[in-house]
Amino acid sequence: TRVLLTGGSGFIAAHTLDVLLKHGHSVVTTVRTQAKADKIKAAYPNYGKDKLDFAIVPDIAQPTAFDRAVISDPPFEVVLHTASPFHFNVTDVQKDLLDPAIIGTTGILKSIKKSAPSVKRVVITSSFAAIINPSKGFWPEHTYSEEDWNPITREGAEENAMQGYRASKTFAEKAAWEFLEKDEPNFTITTINPPMVFGPIIHNLESLENMNTSNQRILWAAQGKFKDEIPATGIHIWVDVRDVAEAHVAAFEKSDAANKRFFTLAGYFSNKEITQIIRKHFPQYKVLPTNSTPGGDYPEGGVDALYKFNNKRSIDILGLKYRTLEETVVDSIKSFQAVGL
């Protein structure tokens, strides 16, 4: 299948590209610069232009950013849209987060409708950020599923960078479903909604300083930053990046996945558990917290005091088999060691 993948330099997109190529698909991926294209290309020396090619899209916040990228020969049948800002270095919520997320999403949908009638399936990387209701806290009596929507408002987006990010994902996903309803395109839409994504980094990292946002806590733990106190875990559910990548590909390979959201998650974690796994497998890191280091634990009552979750749809329809936290943390650290940890 001929596939357009946006944001190929990203943490999740790198693994998605890997799965696409392993499944024999022919991929064009967008990146912001030629240097990023060259770096990805170097990781796949045996793939010719017919299997892996690039399109430069410098800024997805421009409404016509994807006008040219959606046109290809042979034409695309599938578009996977993963590019969206995920960081908290924010001075202007509108410009730094909302515009690239929302205009990026509506922009690519409009470009496909206008210029790529061969596209039948679109998969969008959304997030648990578009599902969670943060005002409810741990909410032990609630089971989160694809039925839930973050009720955040435009004003709420201004509270802090975290709320700005959650708003960007919520509004972007809503805009996609609205487009499906109102513009009646020729394609179906599927969204993948993961919580905290952990796992190995592949072919996109220059230095540990540029670690993607969700993996930072694993890196920081190994670097000794949690030695005296482990920070609060915050969101207590997680998933491995390789499972998220499989989900993106299954989302178009399986016809039953069309026009559905998928809450893709493996289970609960705490920052304390992450540090314990690192201690067990990498005794050379002497600066890790011990069992008596404060912080980073589940709330009183353990996982029973947390919200419940339902990931059944992702298992039944996408066929996911979720990796364990231990495997994920170990593989993450090994990949960080390859760039100097």
Ligand code: NDP
């Ligand atoms: P990364 O930061 O590694 O990837 C983000 C990608 O988006 C990069 O390729 C980045 O390009 C691109 N991008 C951001 N802003 C722009 C812009 N204005 N113009 C062009 N490209 C842009 O993060 P992830 O891989 O984690 O995130 C990928 C997707 O997954 C996002 O949609 C994110 O919201 C979502 N997600 C991530 C979760 C996680 O825990 N990691 C959880 C749930 C959802 P460049 O590298 O050149 O800046």
